[in-house]
Amino acid sequence: MEYEFRHDPISGQAKALFSLEQQMIGPWLETEVGGNAEMLSALLIAIEKIERKHQHEITVTGSEYSVTLTDQDAFIQPNTNLNGTEDLPEELAVQELHIDSETVSACGLDDFRQILLSWAKFTKN
Structure with missing residues (x-):
């Protein structure tokens, strides 16, 4: 998986x-x-919790996106997928991403953890 963190x-x-x-x-x-x-x-x-089998699936719903964690993967989708609305959040529209209302980004759970740790280090959290 290719990604890069930058400061605007x-x-x-x-x-x-x-x-x-x-x-x-x-x-x-x-x-x-x-x-x-x-x-x-x-x-x-x-x-x-997922890895220790305390829970099978966890969904965290944010203001514009939700992430669902399973024992294998992390799935991220705009909340428009969850509530059936047609319009994408303004931030998605402004960024001109090539997505539609059924798009979901996914990655492995280990990769997702590494992304979070790298983001924390980059943002110094």
């Missing part, structure tokens, strides 16, 4: 860029996780 030269905000197959992970990280150490911690704890 104008705003200084952390940006996450992912390959086409996982492109939704970037805006999800920026929007739902950002610099929120509590969210990062909660997601890492959720991964641990």
